Every structure is written in C-alpha cells, then in structure tokens.
Amino acid sequence: MNSIRPLFSIILFLLIGTFQVYSQKKTTAFRVNESISIDGKLNETVWEKTSIANNFIMLEPENGVPESTERKSEVRILYDDNAIYVGAILYDNEPSKIEKEITQRDNFGTADHFGIFINGFNDGQQDFRFFVSASGVQMDCLATENGEDFSWDAIWNSEVKITDYGWVIEMEIPYAALRFSKENVQTWGVNFFREIRRFRQKVTWSKIDRAVSSFINQAGILEGIENIKTPTRLFLIPYTSGYIESNNNDTESTFKAGMDIKYGINDSFTLDAILVPDFGQTAFDNVELNLGPFEQQFNENRPFFTEGTDLFSKGNLVYSRRIGGPPSASPSISENETVETYPNTVNLLNALKVSGRTSEGLGIGFLNAITEKTYARIRNNDTNEIREELVEPLSNYNILVFDQRFNQNSSVSFINTNVTRFGDFRDANVTGIVYDINSKGNKFNISGDLKMSSIYDDKKGNGYSTYINFGKTYGKYRYSIASQYVSKDFDINDLGINFITNYHNVAANFNYRILNPTKRYNSFRLNANYYIELENTTGKAQDHWINMNINSSTLKNDFIGYGFLVSPFVTYNFYESRVPGRPLAFPATANAWIYFSSNYNRKFALDVEPSVRIFDQENRLNYGLFVSPRYRFNDKLTLIYSTNYNRQNSDIGWVDFSENDIILAERNRTTLTNSISGKYAINNKMTLNLTTRHYWSFAENVQFHTLLEDGTFTPNNNYTNNKDANFNLWNFDLSYSWWFAPGSQITALYRNNAQNFSNEINKSFGSNVGNVFEDNLNHVFSVSLRYFIDYNKAKNWFKKV
Incomplete structure (x- = not known):
C-alpha cells in the first residue's frame, strides 16, 4: 500500500496541474425597446448607447498579436424580450479586396467571416456558434472541445453590407436558438470571431492561447441581459x-x-422527432470493390442522425447507419431455391431523440428508432413459386447517455445502447463508462473507457473492452501514451461498428508544433508515433509500426505534408482467412507519402x-x-x-x-x-x-x-x-x-x-x-x-x- 501512495500523489499533482487564470474580457448588452431592422446598416440610434467590444487578438497565424489598426473590429450587443442583436463593424483599408465567395449554407468557402460564440450557461463546455460571410451566407454549429457540428441548424436572421471602410454585419438571434438558465440576471460566455481570408488571419475578441488545448473556456463574459424568459421552443417542419x-x-x-x-x-432539453421520414435526397455513398473481410463503412448523411449528436458519439458505440441499414439475417434456402430479391435497407418507421444539459453540467441524451418488418423473396427453381422469408423483424433501437461535465474542461459519461428485435432474432446490449479529465491549467489529460457488450442469441455471450490514455496537452512539445484491451467476445455491431477483437495494444505519440510563424512557416507540426498490437490468444503481433510525419503551411499559405511508416517485422492478420484461428502472415513493409495543397485563395x-x-x-x-x-x-x-x-x-x-x-x-x-x-x-x-x-x-x-x-x-x-x-x-x-x-x-x-x-x-x-x-x-x-x-x-x- 505504501508503494502506491507516491504514484497516486504524482498522478493527482499532474491532474490538478498548474492553476492558470485567464483574464476574461467583459462586455455589456443594452436592452432595447424599439424595433431593430436587420439590414446591415446599424442606423438605429440605440446602437450608439451600448458598449463596444474591441481590441481583438490574433488567433492565427501570429497567436497573441493585437489586430491591425487598419483592420480593427468593433462589436455591439442589444437585446429585447425575444432575441439578442449583434452589430459589428469590421474595418478594412482595402474593401475591394474583401473575399466574398457565395456558397451553400454551412460552407465557408473563400470569404471573410464574422462569428459570435455563445455559451448560455458559461460553463466552458459548449458553444452555440453563428457565422456570416461577407457575401451574406450563414453558417451555424454546436461546438465542444471534440469539434464543431455544422449539421445543427438554427433559425436566425442576418444581413451584411460592404462599405468604403470595410463591412458591416447585423444579426438577430432569437432566444429559441439558444440554451440558457432561468436566472433573472444572465451571465453568458461569449467570444467574437473574425476571419480575414486573403491573409489567412483569424482574430478573436477574447484571447485564445493556442498553447492550451481547450479553447471554449477561454471566452469572455457577456453581462447586462436581465429579466428575459426562455421562449416556447416548438417548431414544426412539415x-x-x-x-x-x-x-x-x-x-x-x-x-x-x-x-x-x-x-x-x-430551458435545457429538446425533443426531436421525425414522422414518416424521407431520406431520398441524401448524398450517395462512395461504394468500392470490397475484397477484404470486413464490411465497408459509410458516412452518415441523414440530417436527423447527424444534427446535435455530440452526446450520442460518446465512447464511439454508435454507428447510426445500422438503423435502417441492411437486414440482420440471411434467408435459409434449399438446393432448388434462389434468392430473387434481398433488400439493401430496412424502412425506418419513426425516430425521436431527447437531448440537453442542465445548469449543473449534466447532459442527458435519449434516442429511439423503430424499423419495420422486412422480407426476402425466394423463388423455387422447379415450380417458379415465390415465397417470402422474414429477414428483419420489427426492431427497436435505443441509445441512452448521461454526461457529467465539471471544472469547465472535464467529463464522465455513461452510455447504453440496446437493440431489441421481436421474435427469435438476435438482441444486443452494450454499456460503457467514458472519462476525460483535464488539469485545471489544461496542461495534462487522462482519458479512457470501460465497455461491456452482451449478445442474446443462440451463442449468448459477454465481451469487454477498456482503454486508458495519459498525455501532456500544453505547449510546443506534447506527448501521450495509451493502452487498450479488447476481449474475444466484445461485439458492438448491432448498433455500433468494430472489426477486430481479442487483442491488446500500446500506443505512444510525441509531437512538436510552432505556436507562431517563423521565417519559413505559418504553421509546422511534427508527429512521431509508435504502435504495437498483440493477439490475446497466441501473443502474435497483429500490427506493429513506427511513423513520423510533418504537416506545415508556408508563409504563402500553401500546405505541405510528408511522412513515412515502417512496419519492420512480420505481423499476422487473423481475419483475412475467414477462419478463426488461421492467421495470414503479413510481410514487413515501409511506405512514404507527400502531399501539396496550394492556397485556395x-x-x-x-x-x-x-x-x-x-x-x-x-x-x-x-x-x-x-x-x-x-x-x-x-x-x-x-x-x-x-x-x-x-x-x-x-x-x-x-x-x-x-x-x-x-x-x-x-x-x-x-x-x-x-x-x-x-x-x-x-x-x-x-x-x-x-x-x-x-x-x-x-x-x-x-x-x-x-x-x-x-x-x-x-x-x-x-x-x-x-x-x-x-x-x-x-x-x-x-x-x-x-x-x-x-x-x-x-x-x-x-x-x-x-x-x-x-x-x-x-x-x-x-x-x-x-x-x-x-x-x-x-x-x-x-x-x-x-x-x-x-x-x-x-x-x-x-x-x-
């Protein structure tokens, strides 16, 4: 026991880390009682009465440098009982050179942009982000430290005007597009963003230190919003x-x-439901000739399953293409029978999801979907008679997630997925606990999971998987080391996707990056990785390699990357043979690549x-x-x-x-x-x-x-x-x-x-x-x-x- 205490103390010190205080900027919203016309002109006198958010700081390429006086930015905030109003004047000494490509919604393209990031609970965990381009195209997303979800679409109004001194933006964001508490006095996290595309410059009002891995909790504060009511958020889209x-x-x-x-x-939770869904206009899949032992994995293109799904992606237990995908069973046929038609998909009858987060940081997500009975048609070659065989019964899919955030940068999640197929068909249940814990200064991270799968069919079995990762996430030099164990019977394929099991591995990474431009580069990052994966039963190496790669951008914003990967020893593929326990030896290999991407400007x-x-x-x-x-x-x-x-x-x-x-x-x-x-x-x-x-x-x-x-x-x-x-x-x-x-x-x-x-x-x-x-x-x-x-x-x- 005494030998454990020093190790526990070291880990506790790393997790607590060096406390780092960010000086938060503040701005104040001004209540307005008159009507605001969203025309990109800011000609109502009330705009002059509110405070100005200015003195932006560059995010990239020169992190921490004040914005240019020739291209300064000024933002004002108004509010009433229905919405907040954002007015921004973005000065530019060369307005004719403002980039303004017109794109589809949520596509940034080659254009200048302005954005506001709003966190109604000021918890440093999730932003509602609203962007508009110099051509007037809207983009919006939900953002966490795991990324930005642009499949989320809100309803808001905006207008822009190009002037002889730059460009002007006016935005109306209804409270129905936001989430915030019921407090009489609101305190929101907020940041303002500007992209000057021709210089590839991005600036923010509240400084974001790129040496810190967490960006959202470096936002500023919006005060002054008082006595507003959360609106009835009921939207019908026939x-x-x-x-x-x-x-x-x-x-x-x-x-x-x-x-x-x-x-x-x-004020915290939203129900989304689709009645009689129609996905006939979704993008086509990039199907390939598949000669390998595993199915081809496709992107999810259906809006219902992509919008606002951050909670449901916890633990990587959900592959939503399973819902409405191919049937789970194959028909049994005799020697004189032929399968005439076998459906590629199963019809989705309806689906709903409930998701949101309380003011205490507890996120709750629930998704349910029901698919209909599906039959294959089988022809008797002797009599030409047709019979039908059930290959997918009425099926129910459930996902339940609890995600508790704390310290503005950490979370622990519980996830359960369940598939119930009526009749004598296979059922499945998967449960996982996922954690992601960062030090207060966001300098160190420890993350991992513990998962169990249960299959209910003729075989019936439980499987397990566990993963742990520790890393330094601050500064120019960063590193991580991770390990995973997966048992032979771990199977999440009824509602998730996993190809290989029965292995354990160790992975290590070291990377170096520049935080500000040098004489040659705007950005530069070197990664070195090591990975070894061993099959549990035999101890043979399934995968074993070392890799080094460099990704960079030049001062002219051309992107160059190159690298190599060497697998110096024979490894063994336990799946190519299609027979359990019969591996195929895979020879030592070395591969190299280089890519060049010129400036899209x-x-x-x-x-x-x-x-x-x-x-x-x-x-x-x-x-x-x-x-x-x-x-x-x-x-x-x-x-x-x-x-x-x-x-x-x-x-x-x-x-x-x-x-x-x-x-x-x-x-x-x-x-x-x-x-x-x-x-x-x-x-x-x-x-x-x-x-x-x-x-x-x-x-x-x-x-x-x-x-x-x-x-x-x-x-x-x-x-x-x-x-x-x-x-x-x-x-x-x-x-x-x-x-x-x-x-x-x-x-x-x-x-x-x-x-x-x-x-x-x-x-x-x-x-x-x-x-x-x-x-x-x-x-x-x-x-x-x-x-x-x-x-x-x-x-x-x-x-x-």
Missing part, C-alpha cells in the same frame, strides 16, 4: 416530396409527406499526393497518385476535379475454400476514381450543385495459393476457378436548392446511377465507362418542399384571424 424513378424495366412514381418536430421540453489551386509502399515479398508493391485541381471562376462558380489512381502488385487475399483448403489469390489490382463537383450560386439563398463520380477497380489473379498453418502459403496449381473481378460504379447528382424563407427550403434533384460487376477483366477505360452507362442506368427526379413553422409566430397568425 414536408412533402415526389419521386419519379425510371430504368429499362419500368417507371415508378412515389409521393411522400411527413413532419419533423422540435420541441423545447424546458487563388482562383486556381491544386492538391497532389503521391504515395508508395514496399513489401518484403517478391514482386509486391503498392503505389498511388491523387490529383485534384480546382478553379474558382468568380464568387459564384467553382469547379473541382479529382482523380485517384492506385496500383497493388502481387497483393495477397482470400478468394475461396476448396475442400479443407483456404485458397488465397496473388493478384494485381488497379483502382481509378474520377469525380467532379461544382456549384453555381445564383445568390446567397439559391444554388445549383453538381456531384459526379466514376469508380473503376479490377483485380486480376496471377497465382493461387493454399494457406498453411503457420500463416505462410504455398502455390496451388490445381485451383482453376475464375476469381477475377471487374467493378464499375457511376453516380451523378445535379440539384437546385432555394432557401426561400428562414428554415424553409425547396430542393429539386436529378440523379442517375448504375453499376456492373464481371469476372472478366476489361482493361479499356473507355469500354468500362461505356459499359456502365449501358448497364440499365437508373434515373431519379425528385422535388422536396420543407416549410419551417415557429409556434411563437404561428399563434399570432391565429390571433389575427
């Missing part, structure tokens, strides 16, 4: 949409109608990244090249082209089983992806958007092998099945979007797509492009209308009737 889908087989039309509901249960910009990977195996070599030029014709029109070429020579992977043998293929694989994206902004409320992608990948087998017990392999000249693969995929989206009123949008989308797969290799690029267009191209045209209704305004409509 929608209607129509689809016409056509291909060589037939043409179908579909009409949908539903509603999203957002209701503020109290220029009309023409270019991204380039070549890479190479060599193997301690005869003829085995990977290399690739990514090139993406972009051209901004003017503030309205931008086009981006990208091409990505990758070649894998003598790659080794599983292809089949033959009697008791595991058959591997030595194959040459080529992948070429071409994409074009572009936008034409008619104005800051109306845009045309283009996204198109052609993906082509083929794998040609040059030699088959048999996997041996020790993980090596030997040639197999008896196996003759054709396991070559040639895969093409085409996607095209052209959309028109008009935000015709706050929160209300009309979107028209034309989409076509097709894919083909063959075991016959065709190495002609032109033929592959032609074939995919001939292979039953699917056309979809859809129009969607969403209209935002605020209860506070709607009730006045009825009073006038």
